[in-house]
Amino acid sequence: MRVHAQVVDHLESDLADANHLPLDWYELLVTLRLAGGALRMHELAEQLTLSRSAATRFVDRVEEVGLVERTICPTDRRGMMVALTETGRRAQQSAAPVTLRGIQRHFGQHLTEQQIEELATTLEAILRGEERTCDL
Amino acid sequence: MRVHAQVVDHLESDLADANHLPLDWYELLVTLRLAGGALRMHELAEQLTLSRSAATRFVDRVEEVGLVERTICPTDRRGMMVALTETGRRAQQSAAPVTLRGIQRHFGQHLTEQQIEELATTLEAILRGEERTCDL
DNA sequence: CAAGATTGACGGCTCAATCTTC
DNA sequence: GAAGATTGAGCCGTCAATCTTG
Secondary structure, three states: OHHHHHHHHHHHHHHHHHOOOOHHHHHHHHHHHHOOOEEEHHHHHHHOOOOHHHHHHHHHHHHHOOOEEEEEOOOOOOOEEEEEOHHHHHHHHHHHHHHHHHHHHHOHHHOOHHHHHHHHHHHHHHHHHHHHHOOO | OHHHHHHHHHHHHHHHHHOOOOHHHHHHHHHHHHOOOEEEHHHHHHHOOOOHHHHHHHHHHHHHOOOEEEEEOOOOOOOEEEEEOHHHHHHHHHHHHHHHHHHHHHOHHHOOHHHHHHHHHHHHHHHHHHHHHOOO
């Protein structure tokens, strides 16, 4: 808990200073990019570990400055697609170096190569474990 | 980030069901207990990774139900001491088994003994590292 | 009726300003 | 003037209720 809090705090400070793109905004843009540029509203919520209402309001704010846009889902008229705009794509690309450097500075830097690999294995085990025990 | 979010979410659900003592309340009580029963306001804030105003409001809520109490610091009249009450001590003790079981179920269970030791080493390295680079 | 998304009410955190004591 | 603590305004997340479409 303490490691998470400290690393996130430091990352946010760095990004606020250098980049003006908060960490969760960056995560949103990267998530969309990795998904090919667009996702359904509820898929986005799940991947960002947000509730649906939080996702709605989050997308409201990001759409307001033009980094993403909503379109009605062609296959299900109830659903909304959230898509990266060209502006959003550029914002993600220009934010990437600062963000990755911050992660390295506040996290990776303090670990050996071997520790990084073990940590990845361990955390993935927990993620899988959590998924298994979700419905207990 | 994802591991943290998932584990905290599951822990909170468990605690809400079984125990009615939120995770951050438990952390507050444990922190005070480990400090010998009382802490200065700003020390508490630091150990819980909260801002001072957040700590003030947090203690307001917990004091309102009688688990902690404020007293004026004897050595510095500007300062406040936050102390466990007898009720708070009992609440922490009765919450401990549920909380520890939850941590085991959602976190420890999925790790081998060796992974746990390595993870502890790794996370401590980051905590120390963060403290070193705080003022860069 | 169930699922996707949104909205309103409310809780809790942050920032800046304030008050008190060193 | 600086540090400890608090307060007010505003932002953001959650929960429950609502609207629309399957």
